[in-house]
């Protein structure tokens with residue numbers, strides 16, 4: 084066992100504090116990673132505050148992890164000491180179900196093992212990336228291309244793949260009109276990736292406050308959803324809408340923006356059920372769908388795509404002691420566009 088420095092939540096209400104976590108010995112198929120940066124995802128906050136169900140405290144969260152390999156097990160072939168690597172939202176799955184065999188581990192029918200607050204297949208509770216080291220099975224470790232800065236690579240492991248996967252699945256590309264709802268951590272990545280794929284991108288944000296950013300990230304159009312006329316102007320326009328907002332929205336209004344056979348995909352999750360008016364689907368044979376992160380192979384494809392197309396998230400690097408303050412700012416949407424913890428400040 085390895086005892087390493089970390090930041091942990093001790094209850095749903097107390098601030099995160101410095102702590103230590105135990106990492107298992109490096110097994111034959113494991114990789115030991117010295118973590119350099121860890122992104123702060125809104126899911127981390129929901130989880131530590133118990134908003135997505137009971138969690139075991141103390142708990143270290145973080146599932147946007149990048150670092151360097153410092154040790155490998157005897158049977159490891161995919162990674163070597165010194166490699167730049169990343170770990171996203173999963174660290175294991177059953178590997179036997181049809182989805183795992185198809186490389187869709189995120190949809191493992193037995194349930195994938197989350198990077199934190201999950202019970203791993205050896206019975207231990209997983210602890211996330213706000214820490215100096217992590218031990219992960221080689222199959223769930225990604226290669227981070229040289230062209231992507233470490234700190235910028237971190238948010239790709241959750242925000243990047245969460246938006247890349249539905250864009251790829253629903254064929255965003257040249258000739259396709261894609262709308263991105265919300266311009267936060269997920270939304271800004273969706274804009275950059277969809278634009279790099281060659282789609283015509285429109286941002287639908289509450290106000291025009293981030294318009295300059297949206298256009299700089301590759302969007303062609305930018306509309307305020309607080310302006311009623313937006314929904315009239317853009318009626319029957321889009322092939323694909325990526326909804327990154329985790330608050331309730333007027334589904335009739337948004338579905339009305341889809342053209343024939345268009346799909347609206349939610350990657351943001353409001354805590355309450357969302358009423359979907361079925362007549363809004365009939366009209367233009369529209370679909371409403373959800374999407375969860377991406378498989379390991381697809382996550383690697385996304386990292387390689389971002390390296391090739393020079394796509395990187397906008398990050399604000401913070402020290403470990405600034406995490407509680409960063410959480411407050413995430414909740415107020417006061418971040419452009421992702422906080423990343425400099426894990427050197429935890430050593």
Ligand SMILES: [Zn+2]
Nearest residue numbers: 124126241242
């Ligand atoms: Zn996340």
Ligand SMILES: [Zn+2]
Nearest residue numbers: 177180183191
């Ligand atoms: Zn499986």
